[in-house]
Amino acid sequence: MLRPIDPERDLDAMHAYRSREDVCAYIPPVPATRERLAEIYRDPERTRSVLTEAGQTLALAVELRATGELIGDLVLFWHSAEHRSGEVGYIVAPEHQGHGYATEATRALLALGFDGLGLHRITGRIDARNPASGRVLTKAGMRQEAVLVENEWFKGEWSTEVDFAILEQEWREQRDL
Template sequence: MPETFLIETPRLRLRTFQLADVAAFAAYRAAPEVARFQSWEPYSYAQAADFVAAQAGQPIPAPPGTWVQIGIALAATNELVGDCALCLAADEPRQGEIGITLAPAWQGRGYAAEALRGLFAHCFETLGLHRLIAVTDCENVASVRLLGSVGMRREAHFRQNIWFKGAWGDEYVYALLREEWPIK
């Protein structure tokens, strides 16, 4: 299947999902430590295969109000190491929300920051978005650190606003405006 979407960074390719991604996707989405702060529970291989098949043909961006996953692959090998998500707001598609998931073996190497910077450039420079947000669990220290490191501002702290995996949880909301994005 020809790729319909591609963002290249020095070490990564953000691209549409491919059927060859199922094994790698299933492996990291099955890891309890990866699912801990996500809205989903660990995936089975069958769930991963269905998800990749469904995402492989999706347009990026998806229609407003619809999430789409974007594969994060190593530029040198095309090996899937994670994914990011993008959802344009249903009521104002010049605003979007992003998310990111990286396989444990690839964390701590700057890949998540590189992927987000590539996605930000696409969202602001190509799609012309006005604003991006990211929502994270306050206990997700790595995500909090990541979002700050890529220039997002913490705009809100919602206390016990979400029933999440059997308990009330706190969330931070981070944001970045197009005018704040450094054009290179």
């Protein structure tokens, strides 16, 4: 189940996975202290539940419906109104990886982007050293478009980025199957 992030209720659970080196290895955030996460999520821009204009980011909590346990969080970036473009990203606690939650949540974000915002194209960018994340995007219906070899100095080393994307038309065709 996806819901808005509650900065107080979710802080301990988010800290449990966002403070881990292995979880943050391939994503921009570095492992965060509890205090730093509390500071980040005090900003109402980080906990918005509706996107009203390009340039905004929607961050949502992922919880298990049966227990209400927070198991991850994800984002939808609305990059451009003119180009009708967006991007998805996600983090799932290691003990909950491999169960399809990231794929299911990503599909929900794709639906929001295409059906709710009228986007034309949504991308997902991963580090090549994280093939499990590539499988998530592929299962969500995205296709690999590019491999940008050592394109970014990232956390002290060169990183190769793999870009995935899906167009609105492709999304609609998949949903009609």
